[in-house]
Amino acid sequence: MSEMAMSPSREAAIRAERDAFLARQKSARLKRRLLPLAGVIGLIGLWALLVYVLKVPPFVAPSPQLVAVTLVTKFDVLMTNLFPTAVEAIAGFLLGNFAAILIATVFVHKKSLEQAFFPVVVLINTIPVVAKAPILVLLLGNGMEPKIAIAALICFFPTLVNMVRGLESVNPQALELMRVLSASKTETFFKLRLLNALPYLFSALKIAASTAVIGAIVGEWIGSTTGIGALIIQSTYNFDSAMLYATVIVGSAFSVLFFLAITLAERLVVRWQPASGH
Amino acid sequence: MTAPAVDCRHVSVRFLSERRTVTALDDVSFSVEPGGFTSLLGPSGCGKSTLLRVVADLIAPSEGDVTVLGTSPEEARKARALGFVFQDAALLPWRTALQNVELPLEVGGTRALPKGSATPKELLALVGLAGWENSFPHELSGGMRQRVAIARALLGGPRLLLMDEPFGALDEITRDRLNEELRRIWTETGATILFVTHSVYEAVFLADQVLVLSANPGRVAAVEKIDLPKARPLSIRETPEFVAIAARMRGYLGKGTHE
Numbered sequence: 240m241s242e243m244a245m246s247p248s249r250e251a252a253i254r255a256e257r258d259a260f261l262a263r264q265k266s267a268r269l270k271r272r273l274l275p276l277a278g279v280i281g282l283i284g285l286w287a288l289l290v291y292v293l294k295v296p297p298f299v300a301p302s303p304q305l306v307a308v309t310l311v312t313k314f315d316v317l318m319t320n321l322f323p324t325a326v327e328a329i330a331g332f333l334l335g336n337f338a339a340i341l342i343a344t345v346f347v348h349k350k351s352l353e354q355a356f357f358p359v360v361v362l363i364n365t366i367p368v369v370a371k372a373p374i375l376v377l378l379l380g381n382g383m384e385p386k387i388a389i390a391a392l393i394c395f396f397p398t399l400v401n402m403v404r405g406l407e408s409v410n411p412q413a414l415e416l417m418r419v420l421s422a423s424k425t426e427t428f429f430k431l432r433l434l435n436a437l438p439y440l441f442s443a444l445k446i447a448a449s450t451a452v453i454g455a456i457v458g459e460w461i462g463s464t465t466g467i468g469a470l471i472i473q474s475t476y477n478f479d480s481a482m483l484y485a486t487v488i489v490g491s492a493f494s495v496l497f498f499l500a501i502t503l504a505e506r507l508v509v510r511w512q513p514a515s516g517h
Numbered sequence: 518m519t520a521p522a523v524d525c526r527h528v529s530v531r532f533l534s535e536r537r538t539v540t541a542l543d544d545v546s547f548s549v550e551p552g553g554f555t556s557l558l559g560p561s562g563c564g565k566s567t568l569l570r571v572v573a574d575l576i577a578p579s580e581g582d583v584t585v586l587g588t589s590p591e592e593a594r595k596a597r598a599l600g601f602v603f604q605d606a607a608l609l610p611w612r613t614a615l616q617n618v619e620l621p622l623e624v625g626g627t628r629a630l631p632k633g634s635a636t637p638k639e640l641l642a643l644v645g646l647a648g649w650e651n652s653f654p655h656e657l658s659g660g661m662r663q664r665v666a667i668a669r670a671l672l673g674g675p676r677l678l679l680m681d682e683p684f685g686a687l688d689e690i691t692r693d694r695l696n697e698e699l700r701r702i703w704t705e706t707g708a709t710i711l712f713v714t715h716s717v718y719e720a721v722f723l724a725d726q727v728l729v730l731s732a733n734p735g736r737v738a739a740v741e742k743i744d745l746p747k748a749r750p751l752s753i754r755e756t757p758e759f760v761a762i763a764a765r766m767r768g769y770l771g772k773g774t775h776e
């Protein structure tokens with residue numbers, strides 16, 4: 240029994256080791272948070288310095304201070320223009336991903352449909368967004384519809400590909416298990432395939448969150464009067480570089496928020512460790 | 518005499534690919550009596566898993582007839598009379614241990630547990646996993662996962678239990694314990710068991726009949742009734758009778774392969 244009990248000095252040493260470990264962890268975490276911030280601040284400083292030293296005129300590039308002032312004074316204008324863009328991006332995101340999930344489900348159950356239509360999908364995907372945009376504007380008019388359609392199209396492809404892969408890459412023995420249990424196709428889909436696909440789906444959704452915003456903005460470039468995209472075009476024509484930069488910052492801030500929301504949703508939904516490295 | 522629980526007559530299985538034809542099983546005939554425990558022993562690739570899959574209606578034989586519990590494998594499967602333990606545990610990673618054991622209640626129509634049969638929780642306790650109900654598969658060791666899979670296969674009290682090297686990845690101590698446990702479960706439930714293994718000791722210790730397969734193509738090298746007492750402590754493996762039987766099995770294995 241005496242060997243089992245630990246000597247006080249040994250116990251203290253083990254506790255000290257643990258304390259040191261926790262302190263190291265804490266400082267590492269702090270560093271992980273602070274370093275990116277330092278990077279951003281450094282870059283803004285460099286930008287301010289370059290604009291000042293090279294005497295860049297404000298119609299070519301604004302100083303960071305000017306952009307900050309614009310962000311504050313034009314906040315109302317920026318927000319009224321962010322609203323339609325956000326609506327288009329989110330609507331397109333929902334529509335495109337929903338369609339992709341639905342079609343992936345059909346493809347997995349009807350192989351011949353996949354073989355017939357997957358090449359078509361690939362072909363459409365090779366058309367760049369800037370080329371798709373005018374076509375859709377002609378087709379759908381000048382409202383929100385073509386922007387939503389573009390955002391949806393841009394989300395569609397990555398989600399479709401990932402979803403098909405996620406639904407199909409099921410452990411073959413788990414499929415056999417379902418058969419031994421005489422599970423129906425629907426049961427196998429909901430109890431096995433769909434859950435198996437969730438980690439794949441979320442990787443695609445995270446990409447889609449930022450591309451949907453890009454899609455909406457590109458859509459607004461063509462004959463639109465409101466939205467982040469329209470504002471970008473207007474401020475460029477007006478040589479209002481400060482407004483241009485402020486608009487871009489608002490657009491990316493929205494993208495980042497969208498991305499973070501999806502990441503949060505993923506953490507809540509996918510609580511297990513995916514079976515294989517993917 | 519009652520009809521056998523599993524009866525295979527001249528069963529052959531061929532896998533076709535563009536490059537070649539693999540004959541996994543060639544003219545395999547054997548039967549297992551109801552309540553019997555048969556070990557399938559053979560080198561890697563001799564078709565043991567394939568034979569189990571034929572019995573479970575996971576693949577159809579290219580030739581031959583299979584009867585399971587007096588009907589076709591398909592009928593037996595649909596009647597939920599089969600339990601299958603896969604070579605890798607095949608747990609669903611998004612379900613906890615308990616939820617994995619409960620899966621059979623959620624699919625395939627049968628939702629209520631037959632009266633008097635063990636609950637998922639009891640089965641987890643039976644395989645020594647009481648207290649691990651809420652752990653996810655990635656939090657369990659390989660042996661623990663395999664035991665969850667066994668508990669899942671036992672749910673609902675299957676009349677025929679098909680086990681594909683369930684203890685292949687386990688350490689010897691755990692394996693010995695689970696071997697004893699399996700013998701106990703078998704005598705308690707009265708289920709028929711078809712058990713695949715690489716290990717001569719395991720095959721002889723567990724079974725009342727050993728079917729030795731030879732490889733390329735998979736053929737029956739020998740079928741032997743194991744003449745050992747029903748009560749088998751682990752120490753039985755040191756008795757001269759056991760050692761003699763094991764040596765004979767190894768002899769059958771040697772003949773079938775080029776070792």
Ligand SMILES: Nc1ncnc2c1ncn2[C@@H]1O[C@H](COP(=O)(O)OP(=O)(O)OP(=O)(O)O)[C@@H](O)[C@H]1O
Binds near residue numbers: 568
């Ligand atoms: N689905 C399949 N398609 C093609 N060939 C297969 C398939 N399943 C098994 N085989 C082949 O059939 C033969 C027997 O395979 P099987 O899995 O039954 O062997 P086994 O005895 O279980 O081996 P192990 O002990 O390594 O698990 C092997 O040669 C294998 O390559």
Ligand SMILES: [Mg+2]
Binds near residue numbers: 565566567604681
């Ligand atoms: Mg095998």
